[in-house]
Amino acid sequence: MMGHPYKFEVEKLDAYFGEKKVLNNINMKIRDKAVTAIIGPSGCGKTTLLRCLNRMHEIIPGARVHGKVLFNGVNIYDDEIDPVTIRRKIGMVFQKPNPFPMMSIYENVAIGLKLNGVRERKKLDSAVERALKMANLWDEVKNDLHRSGASLSGGQQQRLCIARALAVEPEAILMDEPCSALDPIATEKIESLIRNLAEEYAVIIVTHNMQQAARVSDFTAFLYLGELIEYGTTKELFENPKNPLTEKYITGRFG
């Protein structure tokens, strides 16, 4: 649907692990071509919320979701929607960079396409180059594409994983603490990459690092005990929080 103002619209979303409710009545609209950060203390439900956005939550037996998540205006929890297709359209980048150790840099980016049946060498070559460029990694690896992905530094590995996610041409990108295993210099590179990606995609990033949220995001959501306490522009939320809980959290007076 062209011109839909929001990429995601979360409506009355509850999430459970068995009997335990871990997200309670979340309502939030997420813009396209912007970075939205989800912050909050450990265990508050950040990862769960992210996984509800591309139907990864329900993989755990007993894990359930109530409510709606509209993606381009369509509820991804409708019966006729295939979760596999949704997950392909909404790419995910994980905490630990996880390139396949036995594969080259090239193979690691091409693998998603190859598993989808793309065989044509030219097509693969150009998709790999495009994805590596978008992930700001091309210049560092272009002469060495057949080196093992595992030989890269941690930060490069994470950018490789981002390239892998981009290669299959998703429409939105979810990142769960993508810098938590990286040093500050590598983190800086990922952060500037995140800004670039927001020119084309809706990027949603979970982080426990408030400075990071402040640096990279346009919008910030503060979650606490499974509730969305405050959501707004990053500037407003950090400079002028409306809820005392938010203020307490962002000023570090919180467990």
Next chain:
Amino acid sequence: MSKPIDSGLRQIKTLLQKMGGLAMESIKLSIHAFNKQEDAHIQIEAWSNMILILSEEVEDKATELMALHQPMAKDLRTLKAYIKISYDIERFGRYALDISEIQRTIGRWEIRGAVFSIDELVSKVMRIVSLALSLVEEEDQSIIWELASVESEIDSLHLRGLKALIELKDADPKQLIAYALTIRYLERIADHACYIAESMTYAYTGKRITLR
């Protein structure tokens, strides 16, 4: 279009899911027992034996389908994968049994000092097992990517756990052994979850991947 072999393949898939469910319950119970220092050995042994019986059924059924339909390409790869996977799931059950065995042989002991918490490890192991089982259910790349990530998280937690044990001052050796073995078995369970993902990827695509 549905082929004559399809209903047989579906039956095996159902058996595998049943085995997987029992394995998950076994792992959960073994850890619960470990934390609470209860003896859950009898229950887990019963489940583990049930898994074993089901895995024999998988093997028989798969062999029968091979003989009957002489499948090629994807169907053949899928049958081979199913046989391998039934072994991996059997290992899940066995490792759960091993964990409960630790409790039984080492008996009750008190936790003293700050021991590495295995809860985080357990929840990641449960997640990786569910991811592997959902790959048996259907082809989904996103699951492979997450599985690979969880695998490396488990690897580092496993190492961190062992280091924490080494650094523990005047710990009861019984407690150390119990923890070290439990952590080790959990890590092995994650390895088998990876094998399942590798087998299913090969079945679906004909491409071999190595996750670890």
